[in-house]
Amino acid sequence: MADEQTTLPPDDPVRFYQVGSFAVGNRLQPLDLRTVQAAQDRPNALTCGHRACQGCGEALGARYALDAAVRATDGRLVSVNATGCLEVFSTPFPETSWRIAWLHSLFGNAPAVATGMAAGLRALGKSDVRVVAQGGDGGTVDIGFGCLSGMFERNDDVLYICYDNEAYMNTGVQRSGATPPAARTQTTQAVGPEPGNVFGQGKDVPRIAMAHEIPYVATATVADLHDLEGKVNTAMGIRGARYLHILVPCPLGWGSASKDTIAVARAATQCGLFPVFEARDGEVVASTPIRRLTPVDDYLRMQKRFAHLFAPARRDDVIDRLQAMADRNIRRYGLLEEAAR
Amino acid sequence: MPVQIEGSQAVARAVAACRPGVICAYPISPQTHIVEGLSALVKSGELPGCEFVNVESEFAAMSTAIGASAVGARAYTATASQGLLFMVEAVYNASGLGLPIVMTVANRAIGAPINIWNDHSDTMSQRDSGWLQLYAETNQEAADLHVQAFRIAEQISLPVMVCMDGFILTHAMEVVEVPTPEQVARFLPPFHPRQVVDPDDPVSIGAMVGPEAFTEVRYLAHHRQMEALEVIPRVADEFREVFGRDSGGLVRPYRCDDAETVVIALGSVLGTLKDVVDERRARGERIGVLGITSFRPFPRDQVRDVLWNASRFISLEKAFSVGIGGIVSSQVRASLIGHPITNSTVVAGLGGRPITKASLHAMLDRSARDELEYLEFLDLDRALVQREIARTRVGTRSGPAAENMLRDLGAVRSTPH
Incomplete structure (x- = not known):
């Protein structure tokens, strides 16, 4: 590896398009900003051989998140995992894909187990060892929510990562509190006059986490893995309760192509339905601007779970409501403001 | 000190x-x-x-x-x-x-x-x-x-x-x-x-x-x-x-050596039972008490040894399995497979009802006369239960059972604090 740092002209309007995206070529980054995954000695916290589906967003997000956490803590890290896809596909005993210390207890208690780990490590004089808890959206926004809120409220020294694929995928795609309106799941089927999930208030856990005024709350997606790594790195530099909410498309549950996982995640951010931001002590301090604003149509059409909005007849009434949700996010987080970052 | x-x-x-x-x-x-x-x-x-x-x-x-x-x-x-x-x-x-x-x-x-x-x-x-x-x-x-x-x-x-x-x-x-x-x-x-979940020796647990x-x-x-x-x-x-003191262990037999009847119980009621047994021993009755300290694991051998020469055991239980009866008694019977012994379960002290020496004596008097049934509820107010059963047989909307029975009693016997 070259020692010298490559400096980039700050206002160069030309970006690096060689990968067909807005991603900056990793080789052109300063060493300390290069992605963890590019290092030959990357930790591979979640290593190969696991049984996730092809194109699984959660497996991708978890590997990047945990590798970044391992690097940020110099390997002084223990983890707890809620029941769910990530737990099941990573540890069909006697095999395990985890190369870090890893504990699975129950579906709804990962935040409390993490609290106990952090307390136990303090009691043992091992405060240098950090705790990461992880779960899917069901384990986080529904069944584990009481424990999550308790962990936040006490400001326990835990990073909790929610891999949000917007339904109970491990049990075969049922609605969760994070399932978006109109989406088809096995318990909100695409039948009847109002097919798909109901329009409710939704459970916006990043904002609920902010209401606890914990030191750090952030959202990320697998479309911007460098940003995801950076947020994990930031989170591990802070003591107290931290929450990272990562959008991880699920080809099986969303009815999207396995090859499109990253494209679908990017589409969610570019229409405004999934805002990417950071908050400190309950206040939004940064958001990732939308680079090329698209209507929600573009995002919805990539997924069979929204197919009933386009056939047999286009449901403008429903699509307009989803567009209004995206527009509200754009206003709330200033996603079209160039100086947002 | x-x-x-x-x-x-x-x-x-x-x-x-x-x-x-x-x-x-x-x-x-x-x-x-x-x-x-x-x-x-x-x-x-x-x-x-x-x-x-x-x-x-x-x-x-x-x-x-x-x-x-x-x-x-x-x-x-x-x-x-x-x-x-x-x-x-x-x-x-x-x-x-x-x-x-x-x-x-x-x-x-x-x-x-x-x-x-x-x-x-x-x-x-x-x-x-x-x-x-x-x-x-x-x-x-x-x-x-x-x-x-x-x-x-x-x-x-x-x-x-x-x-x-x-x-x-x-x-x-x-x-x-x-x-x-x-x-x-x-x-x-x-x-x-x-x-142990330890970064120095990472393993997967669970x-x-x-x-x-x-x-x-x-x-x-x-x-x-x-x-x-x-x-x-x-x-x-x-x-x-x-x-320098005895505590714990598996079982705690009291005056069981020559006992014909052994009363089995767990917890604080053992004190009352020992007083009752002392009083009955003074009258010449061959009776003892077996306290079970370790309910899990269940000390089958020790229980069997204590009961081997007894002809009857009475299991005094502060809980029961609805639909069948005694919990402790079923485990005791499992310790005595092949050994003929008469036994009864007496459910007592539910929800804080006092277990008095008078009630225990009355129950043991009936046991001595061979009148104890297989499953009994100590101090059960049968009339109160019968009134509620009668209510449920008249019409379909008899109302909440617990509240009906409290009303029948005319007053709440005790109030939460």
């Missing part, structure tokens, strides 16, 4: 003497005084290095204990009744993972109807949870059993419930020799976990196990409890050497 002290405070000080690393606290009557006492000890600096975590539910309390124990810290919590039921999923998980957590259960009834007073319905519901269960007869024993519980739990890597009767023990002022940290240091070695090994994993849980049958008396012996 013996001190006059509330049972809960004695337990709090005994637990503190064991130097737990993490205490998880959530209030529920009648357990609350224990964690209050521990909170004060931690807050005042008497337990340096101990983390006291005020959690948001009993489910979180047990889960936090699981996390603490998994990283190698000595973990403790306390609960009762609805709280125990609320944490059940984590209770089974703790034993399944083989984590040596110690938990006090201040035994209390389970609703509905809601009732805060003592019986054994809560812990009896967890008899198959994989936890060891030790029942305290007195506050002295309650304090001592906690010290032994940490030792037993950490030796066999299984969690232990110390069961003490709510209010009857937890809120009673008695003279107790509270185990001191110096004594405990000579008895309880530092916690060396069999398994993985999925399918049909290929699940039976073997579960068998091992049974095997370890069977081993505990040897560990528990040994620990009680060593306890006697350090502390």
Whole structure:
């Protein structure tokens, strides 16, 4: 590896398009900003051989998140995992894909187990060892929510990562509190006059986490893995309760192509339905601007779970409501403001 | 030094003497005084290095204990009744993972109807949870059993419930020799976990196990409890050497040697039963009491040995299995397979109903006349029950049964405080 740092002209309007995206070529980054995954000695916290589906967003997000956490803590890290896809596909005993210390207890208690780990490590004089808890959206926004809120409220020294694929995928795609309106799941089927999930208030856990005024709350997606790594790195530099909410498309549950996982995640951010931001002590301090604003149509059409909005007849009434949700996010987080970052 | 002290405070000080690393606290009557006492000890600096975590539910309390124990810290919590039921999923998980957590259960009834007073319905519901269960007869024993519980739990890597009767023990002022940290240091070695979540030796714990090994994993849980049958008396012996008193063990027979009738019970009611037996012995009746300290593992051999020459046992139980009857009695009968013996289950003390010497004498008089049925409910108000049964036979909307019966009584006999 070259020692010298490559400096980039700050206002160069030309970006690096060689990968067909807005991603900056990793080789052109300063060493300390290069992605963890590019290092030959990357930790591979979640290593190969696991049984996730092809194109699984959660497996991708978890590997990047945990590798970044391992690097940020110099390997002084223990983890707890809620029941769910990530737990099941990573540890069909006697095999395990985890190369870090890893504990699975129950579906709804990962935040409390993490609290106990952090307390136990303090009691043992091992405060240098950090705790990461992880779960899917069901384990986080529904069944584990009481424990999550308790962990936040006490400001326990835990990073909790929610891999949000917007339904109970491990049990075969049922609605969760994070399932978006109109989406088809096995318990909100695409039948009847109002097919798909109901329009409710939704459970916006990043904002609920902010209401606890914990030191750090952030959202990320697998479309911007460098940003995801950076947020994990930031989170591990802070003591107290931290929450990272990562959008991880699920080809099986969303009815999207396995090859499109990253494209679908990017589409969610570019229409405004999934805002990417950071908050400190309950206040939004940064958001990732939308680079090329698209209507929600573009995002919805990539997924069979929204197919009933386009056939047999286009449901403008429903699509307009989803567009209004995206527009509200754009206003709330200033996603079209160039100086947002 | 013996001190006059509330049972809960004695337990709090005994637990503190064991130097737990993490205490998880959530209030529920009648357990609350224990964690209050521990909170004060931690807050005042008497337990340096101990983390006291005020959690948001009993489910979180047990889960936090699981996390603490998994990283190698000595973990403790306390609960009762609805709280125990609320944490059940984590209770089974703790034993399944083989984590040596110690938990006090201040035994209390389970609703509905809601009732805060003592019986054994809560812990009896967890008899198959994989936890060891030790029942305290007195506050002295309650304090001592906690010290032994940490030792037993950490030796066999299984969690232990110390069961003490709510209010009857937890809120009673008695003279107790509270185990001191110096004594405990000579008895309880530092916690060396069999398994630990540790970045220096990363392992995966809690993985999925399918049909290929699940039976073997579960068998091992049974095997370890069977081993505990040897560990528990040994620990009680060593306890006697350090502390100079008898506490714990598997069973506690009292005047059983030549007894024709043996009354079996768990917990604080044993004191009343011994008084009753003394009075009947004075009249020449050959009767004894068998206290069971270790309900899990169940000491089949010891129970059989005590009952071998008896012709009748009566199991006095503060809980029952609705639809069949005695819980303890069925385990006792399983200890006496092939041995003919008459037996009855007498359900008593539900929801805090006092078990008086008068009622016990009346019951034992009937037993002596061979009038005791297979399943009886001590001091059951049959007329009250019959009135409600009659109401349900007239029309379909008879209303809430519990409230109907309270109205029949004309007054609420006791009020919550």
